[in-house]
Amino acid sequence: MSEIVFCKSGGCTAKLGAGLLSRVLEKLPKGPKDEKLLVGFDSHDDAAVYQVSEDLAIVQTLDFFPPMVKDPYTFGKIAATNALSDIYAMGGEVKTALNIVCFPESYSLNILGEILRGGSEKVIEAGGTLAGGHSIADSDVKYGLSVTGLVNPKKIWKNVGAKPGDALVLTKGLGTGIICAADRVGEASAESMDAAILSMTTLNREASLCARQYEIHACTDVTGFGFLGHLHEMMGGETACRIFWKDIPVLGDALTYAEEFLITGGGQKNRNYVGDHVCFDGIPFGAEEVLFDPQTAGGLLFALPREQAERLVGDLTCTFPLAAIVGEVTEKSGPEITVLRESGPEYHPMIGRGCSVNHR
Known part of the structure; x- marks a missing residue:
């Protein structure tokens, strides 16, 4: 076969x-x-x-x-x-x-x-x-x-309940759908496929165990509806958010493949589903596609108090090196999701407990 x-x-x-x-x-x-x-x-x-x-x-x-x-x-x-x-x-x-x-x-x-x-x-x-x-x-x-x-x-963590002032923490990089699509036509590099496979075979168990030490207001895993689709459900019609594109972790050459139109039909379904709720502020087309891209076995997306988010990222980075604060929750006004080109406020993740926490 x-x-x-x-x-x-x-x-x-x-x-x-x-x-x-x-x-x-x-x-x-x-x-x-x-x-x-x-x-x-x-x-x-x-x-x-x-x-x-x-x-x-x-x-x-x-x-x-x-x-x-x-x-x-x-x-x-x-x-x-x-x-x-x-x-x-x-x-x-x-x-x-x-x-x-x-x-x-x-x-x-x-x-x-x-x-x-x-x-x-x-x-x-x-x-x-x-x-x-x-x-x-x-x-x-x-x-x-x-x-x-x-x-x-x-x-229980539900996917709604985020509060204005919360930070948004993502544990894995985006781009698995785009990379696999590029691989099917022989355009993906071995390095990009290796990065995608490592991400898709990493259990979210350790991230979940680690986050239980924090005040998690909402949580979802980022899968078929893409980062923006799951973020839309997390807002629940009650809150809005700002996303900082430069802080979004991206796997391998996914952004390059997206800019070359090596994208998925699932990503276009996600754009049709949630696109009207998103305002892109100077974001290139390839970046939009990465944010709409359906993820397989993607990371967890947490909403929690900003001061706790910085410590959580510090704890996560041993097992999830791409974990990052990628946005912030705001009051509901204007667009539900605004994606900004720049980075968010600086933070210092190493103030967390790091690798000393053993959940096994």
């Missing part, structure tokens, strides 16, 4: 556009309200949360997609990392996972074995247990996980 057949337009670039999905979901019938369902699909959050006792709630999520890289084992690791991330974005701990597999019967089972091996290794790294799964014959490869985690219902 050729690499081109295996690796099409995959990862989170394959997701339905947020605007289309919202129109479908809002028409679904709603049954009686269950007071123990703390977070459901109506909130556009990262996972569902169901309370089972005063201090315990279940976090449920699932995610699967087609391959975005050529190696089946690496694809399995990326898909699992992406699915597990929703638990961490809610402040939870991974407990169990179930495989979701779509696979052509004409393909070698060795390929499937490598995909599942990569996924299983990431579940183990997350401290979870792979407990089973479901597979169907399909015309194309798709893989992911259904994941169950646990969280204290009093300590």
Whole structure:
């Protein structure tokens, strides 16, 4: 089987556009309200949360997609990392996972074995247990996980709740969709692909554990709707924000590829979804595309008090060297999201506790 057949337009670039999905979901019938369902699909959050006792709630999520890289084992690791991330974005701990597999019967089972091996290794790294799964014959490869985690219902992170004056901290660089798109046409450098793969296979577990020491007002993971799409949901129609382009971490040569129009259809869906809420102040086209780019297994985006954000970045940089304060939350007035060309106020991340914090 050729690499081109295996690796099409995959990862989170394959997701339905947020605007289309919202129109479908809002028409679904709603049954009686269950007071123990703390977070459901109506909130556009990262996972569902169901309370089972005063201090315990279940976090449920699932995610699967087609391959975005050529190696089946690496694809399995990326898909699992992406699915597990929703638990961490809610402040939870991974407990169990179930495989979701779509696979052509004409393909070698060795390929499937490598995909599942990569996924299983990431579940183990997350401290979870792979407990089973479901597979169907399909015309194309798709893989992911259904994941169950646990969280204290009093300590759930939702993707809304950011407060004016908060700083916005992003833990990973942007550009995975653009780099993988460039790779599919043979234009991505090995260095850029290595950077993208390292990012997409790095669990958000350590970032989540580290951030629990801080006053997190809102959190989301940056995936298929791109940085700006998830930021729009974080504002929740209640606040606005300023983003400082020069502080945004970008992976490899993603900006160069974007300027050469090596971009994704998913990025254009994101532009259509959230573009009317964004004001770009002197930002070049390539930078806009990076901010709209669908991310696979992207980083966590936190909103928290500015003085705490500086310490958080200092703590994160050992495991997440690209972690940075990328913006600030403001009162709702004018454009919801303003992207400025310059850097934000200077800060000193090394005042954090650094690598001395051990969460394992």
